[in-house]
Amino acid sequence: MNFLLPFICITIALIQIGIFINSISLVKIYPEEKSLKYWSTSLILSSLGILGIAVGTLLMTSLDRGSFFLTLSNIIYFISLVLMIFYTKSLKEEITPRHVKIYTLLTIFYAVGFEILRNKGNFIDRQIFSACLASIVYFVLLIEIKEKKLFRESYYLKIFAITTFTEFILLIARIIVLISSDYGFIDSLNDIPLIQAALLWVLFIVNIWSYISIYGYWSEKMSALNTKNIIENTKIKLLLNEKYKLINSLVTANKTAISAALSASIAHEINQPLGAMKTNSQHLNLLIKGKKEKILIKNIIKDNDRAAKIIATLKSMFSKNKSIYRSEIFDTFVQSLEPIFKESIKEKNIKIKFLLNSSAKVNMNTDELRQVFSNLIQNSIDALSLTSKKNKVIEIKTFTKNNKLFCSVTDNGPGISRKMQGKIFKLYESSKISNSGIGLWLSKYIITRHKGSLSVNKAYLSGAEFLIELPISNNV
Numbered sequence: 001m002n003f004l005l006p007f008i009c010i011t012i013a014l015i016q017i018g019i020f021i022n023s024i025s026l027v028k029i030y031p032e033e034k035s036l037k038y039w040s041t042s043l044i045l046s047s048l049g050i051l052g053i054a055v056g057t058l059l060m061t062s063l064d065r066g067s068f069f070l071t072l073s074n075i076i077y078f079i080s081l082v083l084m085i086f087y088t089k090s091l092k093e094e095i096t097p098r099h100v101k102i103y104t105l106l107t108i109f110y111a112v113g114f115e116i117l118r119n120k121g122n123f124i125d126r127q128i129f130s131a132c133l134a135s136i137v138y139f140v141l142l143i144e145i146k147e148k149k150l151f152r153e154s155y156y157l158k159i160f161a162i163t164t165f166t167e168f169i170l171l172i173a174r175i176i177v178l179i180s181s182d183y184g185f186i187d188s189l190n191d192i193p194l195i196q197a198a199l200l201w202v203l204f205i206v207n208i209w210s211y212i213s214i215y216g217y218w219s220e221k222m223s224a225l226n227t228k229n230i231i232e233n234t235k236i237k238l239l240l241n242e243k244y245k246l247i248n249s250l251v252t253a254n255k256t257a258i259s260a261a262l263s264a265s266i267a268h269e270i271n272q273p274l275g276a277m278k279t280n281s282q283h284l285n286l287l288i289k290g291k292k293e294k295i296l297i298k299n300i301i302k303d304n305d306r307a308a309k310i311i312a313t314l315k316s317m318f319s320k321n322k323s324i325y326r327s328e329i330f331d332t333f334v335q336s337l338e339p340i341f342k343e344s345i346k347e348k349n350i351k352i353k354f355l356l357n358s359s360a361k362v363n364m365n366t367d368e369l370r371q372v373f374s375n376l377i378q379n380s381i382d383a384l385s386l387t388s389k390k391n392k393v394i395e396i397k398t399f400t401k402n403n404k405l406f407c408s409v410t411d412n413g414p415g416i417s418r419k420m421q422g423k424i425f426k427l428y429e430s431s432k433i434s435n436s437g438i439g440l441w442l443s444k445y446i447i448t449r450h451k452g453s454l455s456v457n458k459a460y461l462s463g464a465e466f467l468i469e470l471p472i473s474n475n476v
Helices: 004-029 034-059 068-090 097-120 123-148 155-180 194-287 291-317 330-335 338-347 366-385 439-449
Strands: 326-329 350-356 361-364 392-401 404-411 453-456 464-471
Touching (some): 004 194, 097 123, 123 155, 194 291, 326 330, 330 361, 330 404, 338 350, 338 366, 350 366, 361 366, 361 464, 366 439, 366 464
Antiparallel strands (some): 392 404, 404 464, 453 464
16 A cells, blocks of 8 residues: 555546646637636646645655645645636636635635644544545535536536536545544554545546546537638638639620620621722722623622621620521531632641531531631631741541530641630630730630530640530431
């Protein structure tokens, strides 16, 4: 028994110190939480008090007389119990100066009483006095737990309530055993009855569970806070994404509205000189007799009509009138585009190859799709004009896959920079200073109206490649 009791006390103190070290992170997370500070202070004082009692019992010469060091250790342990009342109170209310005054007086009473009994009484007197004062503290603690209904808030606080009640019962049992028995003169650890030592060990062990339950409560709270933060952060990210999407939609809508107004204005302004040009060309055709001249004038009238048609198409696209779609063979439509660019590609020494391998039909508005191919092919012509290559080629390929028609427009020009690839389809974005940045945006807009997609092949390194994907029409 000489070393068993101090050994158990030292072990319990070390466990409490370990819990305290882990609690430091909780105090840092909740720096404004006073209750947590009361608990952590109580924990470290409890471990120091128990450690002091263990060391004091090993070093003292007489257990009956004790020592002032043991008095100090017991006072520290008693303060740790009082701080548990402060912890429980502060969970629901503020600790007032009145509370501090009352429990300070109680602590002073305990310190004075214990020291008097050390000098005037014996070991059993001190044990009865300590157990009685501690049972008063635990009784108050149980009242606080009941009034604040802490056991309903958390599984861990329910354990705290159970351990507190158990400690109170053990203290009452210890008092009864101490009062009811005559232990005679106790001057060494070997003289302490086994039942008394066992009750003290169990009390300390239950006390550890009490501290652990509170640690579990705050760990649970921290976990819930982290989960809440994750959920809140996720919500914030989603809201931010929605915000950016909304802003982008508003910007696009604004640009689209501007484009619609602009196209209507341009259509109105250009149609007048085009009408005058057509009238003058027709009049000139009547005056001129030469066949070559008449052919040129007819071509001018034809190009004039095509320009007027393009303007009318652009205007109708942004109007409330629905476009007319017809099921037509896509390859036939693509092949019909060749005469449009015949003169411009011949002048710039560019070849157009049509590799058409599909007979599929597509629901389309030919005027709108003609505008798409006009933009794509003209971009390729402009890009090839900047190179010194002898073999300048534009290839238009078609094929079908998974009930969809694919059409690629490829050139062997300088290609598209990586910087531009990400924003090439944005309105008013262009790699060419002289361009307005409307063509590719308009092309994508038209293809989207046809329930398809238009993309640039970022992996294509031999120039530029645009890929059109359209649903195949089931109409025969």
